Amino acid sequence: MKHQTPASAKKQWRPFTANCCSAEDRAVFGNFSRCRTSKSDLSKNVAPLPSFRRLSFSDLSRSSSMRINEDLAQSFGGDLYDFQLSELRAITQNFSSHFLLGEGGFGTVHKGYIDDNMRQGLKAQAVAVKLLDIEGLQGHREWLAEVIFLGQLRHPNLVRLIGYCCEDEERLLVYEFMPRGSLENHLFKRISMCLPWGTRLKVAIGAAKGLAFLHGAEKPVIYRDFKTSNILLDSDFTAKLSDFGLAKMGPEGSKSHVTTRVMGTYGYAAPEYVSTGHLTTKSDVYSFGVVLLELLTGRRAVDKIRPKNEQNLVDWAKPYLASSRKLRCIMDPRLGGQYSVRGAKDMAALALQCVNMQPRDRPRMPTVIDTLEGLQQFKDMAVSCGQWPAAAKPGKSTERRGVYRRSSPVFPAKRGLKLEQKMQL
Template structure:
């Protein structure tokens, strides 16, 4: 019996171990093989794996299309693995080349958002350096990219989730005498590379040498890195390459790979032959036209030097040491400049007291963005402000506008958000809009904003006070879902702690009375602003309007309360909503808006309670105007809604038009 059980156990292990590929060898690549190719990669008739051709600005990928199990469990350590391959790079113009080859271990066989040129078909401007890439690569780079701290234009580097190599070395090999010999990657000659990873010591060794030379004893590049946090349980192995403005052909002649063993040796005699490679002939025009062109170049050089210097000054940025701690959230001003086509007025989405917003499209990813330019004349408090904005930008919620990154230059701070195609909610409410929203659409937006604000207050790792909830800061995506945006005034603090704010910031009409007295912003002051927002969306009127003829102040909350008190609360509904709406639902939301606008912050509901009311999980108790009056809330002129009325009727109010923002010393220490 024991022998039978042992036999069953042995064969089950054998079956499990054979379910994932452990090693393979290609002495040339047949047309029908387990190689998956994308981009401009192809397998030639004689068995060469050609990653790129003479097409410029393109990528080529080739992966073994069966996954390799590199961990025994998802949280386990990476097994030892080894690979060797023979490659050759043929430049079409002698001395100039594309951007090299990389051996890659990735979670799948496709890298759809990778870009060519310096990104080598591995990453793009936004994904480079992202820990969620789970990409390990050995680059054979033939172009020096200063943005990735490349050592030269002929080097080998170890890359982990980024093209900034953890360690690199000039291309070459150590012979048996211990002497270092240089190798030229773009020499059109086949060369062999060996890559070993020791799962026990976590040591990565990279060796290379000319064809027919033995594997060097001394590695070219060596580093100790635990890949357990980079490599997943099942991964794909292959190659990536890219061309830039100069065409080049990248070939792989043979390849083998092994797990928990040394890569099987290649039979070099069976490798396919490279095609006869001839440099591009110099054209007749270049041969005889160079003397004439050189004269023009002499005069052009002066202009070129001036132009380059001017462009450098234009794209010059400010970068302090503390910004390196913020990760990869910083974007290049040059990319934002080209994305917005120079911040032209025709691409201006809106402007206000806190900045101007431009529409743009990132050239390399075609991602539509909105760029907000904010002035920062003072450096005091700038580090805290940027750090907080970037920290808040880590939030991910379907009803918040995601912050993609920031940039800083010449007294300006640029905040980059995802673009919302349907713009801000206020344009559907005021000034006789061409397109209006019916009640179903408005109630959906109200629920979306409540959900986003609840996430800020209670559901994220910190408490975030938005401090500027209003219709113009609610953006609508392509499906008219509401997203709360513009976190320029937001402040975060730990759960259970007290918010340390000292300045009155926000927008007139949405400021809670206690906030204007003390300057202290809390979740209750956000709830007050949300109450004004509810009335704004249902009534189609701003929370505060100045009647310029009579110089009187109209308070929306006061007007709605008086209609409720007279039994005509539904008269406050925006006529543009039409007649197709649920009267009980509208009345409930108007009452929630009034309750959130209570002058006593202790009487206001939390966003959790508001969300329960809106979703129907809890029933709003039957309220009457008398109930709110008894609890200390006073509306109406004769009832004395004095605190807000005195504030908005003051000279401070008259200095601002409705909807103006107050942002005193925004970047100073007392936010």
Template sequence: MRKRRTMVVLAPAPDSYPPSNGPVAPPSDTNSYEFTGYKSCFTYGELVGITGGFSSANMIGEGGFGKVYMGALGDGRRVAVKQLKVGGGQGEKEFRAEVDIISRIHHRHLVTLVGYCVTENHRLLVYEFVSNNTLQHHLHGEGLPVMDWPKRMKIAIGSARGLTYLHEDCHPRIIHRDIKSANILLDNAFEAKVADFGLAKLTNDSMTHVSTRVMGTFGYMAPEYASSGKLTDRSDVFSFGVVLLELITGRKPVDSSQPLGEESLVEWARPLLVDALETDDFREIADPALECRYSKTEMRRMVEAAAACIRHSVTKRPRMVQVWRSLDVDGGSTDLTNGVKLGHSTAYDSGQYSADIELFRRMGFEADLDTAEYGLSDQDELPPGSGRQQRTAAGR
């Protein structure tokens, strides 16, 4: 019996938001993931061949759902092959969700799916290869040059545009659910590409999704999501705010080497953000490695955006499109206040906050925060001549 085939129509990436520049194609109800015209179906043997038999020398990353290998197609294009763990049905579930979602996305700031492979025992995804590792690597890696301010601003704007596309121009909208610096890949020009949609969820505009299992990375997760599993697009906004704090401060989202009470980047930064905006002095919160070499106007815009994103009250956080517009002078001006006056933090609006953040902190320290899905962690020791010695990152 011939398998059904389905054409996937990709919405073009608009230059401004909103309105939408065309809906994303609705999910297919077929179990035959044979995409015509845009995506390629690979055999398992083909992927074995292009990765050197999934050689450890070609492994460029490892995460909770599997390993990532570098390979090259017959036309010379480098790709990243994600070999998903299979077992208990979870691997298949994540595979099908990821293929269904990513195949319908096309944007310069989102990693592109090239193809896939599915057999009884293997499920693999083939992505474009993004050559310059991750934002996490460049901000927190040992012995690397300090990332200058123009690059940080460029990455913030690019990743905000990609996430805005997911939230505003995909119908139904796509919530990423695991935004972090390790999932922002960089090309050689330091253009940002948001990766890892394996945890993404499609939600209807009128629906607040309550997940049966909370998934994400502690240190980035919105308190309401960490404590209750309630998921909205504003959960992504909170996580992106933590990424902005990393760009501003150079600090990790959770760092147990910091003094007691300052381990959480969000908690440490909250009062400093308010002070910086009230005094127009950013020296206390800016990454000391920058040595004050930044545009004060741009720094203020990023600090304002970060402060708005990490508000404890979900309804007081801006939409992603507002965040993008506030960062990008070409995106048009926008108001991030949402009724919140400067100096009046919404962090303590809820009596549940202390319990939420304590759970948030405790679970964060129990998690392994140094593992990276793409690229290498700081602790990796590479054998001489290994393909992993290249400072590269894989677009899943």
């Protein structure tokens, strides 16, 4: 694991493997033209996919930036803008630390402002510019994956890619700006206001619709890195999935899974994927279940600061999920009882199904959406039903039979180690 560095410092991209242009990668990117939206309800209000000329990933990985730009321009036409590095420097004030939105293993993300004169047809708006640190081929591979996936996938619950920049060794991506930031920040940062129960439910439904759209394509897309930091929120708390650098095309023909290098984030990756490298859409369903548990408990998927038997959220929470009486003991104390008793019970039951050790017993995402949408009708707040201590207040310390303990800071301002880090498992 990597140690944290100051926000202004530039992190180096560490490749996961030296063999980035595998036969698997060539097959995935070469056959991307087969990925089209389904005609289900989940695809309503989705813009039609552009015609997609076959791109050889191995060729693009070894091509000059000029050749890459030509190939991408021919493939996407006016759907994506090809920005110059000088333009992106200008709109971010040379990637100023004052415009820094966040950073991670991929590099840094800066806020920028586009005016009406920058490109014909491009409206004035705030944008997020991701500047990738590239050391080895893996950084370029993930940049290219994002351009290819988000360049043709359009859905209200996927973040919109506006354009890209490929100039010499620089690789950048330009997205719509998401003013509410990530779900991770709202759940785990001490400075943030407590996310209300209704908003948590709305976020879960939106994220589920994004996954269902990916899984429902004629050739499914496996997201592979579903977690709270990759769920971004707009001004109305509509959830949109971001960061498609690890996404993979699903299995073809009679194949039941895709075999690939094990990559993702500790605590979210499905156990069968970690142990075998076999990737399916049910791997994403497991990760979704972990996020549901985070929404219920206000705890991270992995938290090394907690006692050893509480560090892994799934292992710790499972014994409490099947009983309403036990469930209230692990509900996020910041909610202060302002949550639906029936809704929490049903969400816990759904989470338990999603994190089932057997992939075949996990629900499909359309079923998940139906279940979550049904919870919006419940108004039986725990605090008014006698299911929550009257003295408990959001954000205050609560200790019930030793189930959760606040003697040490749960959400420290700085951590010695970054726990949720994209890395090879």
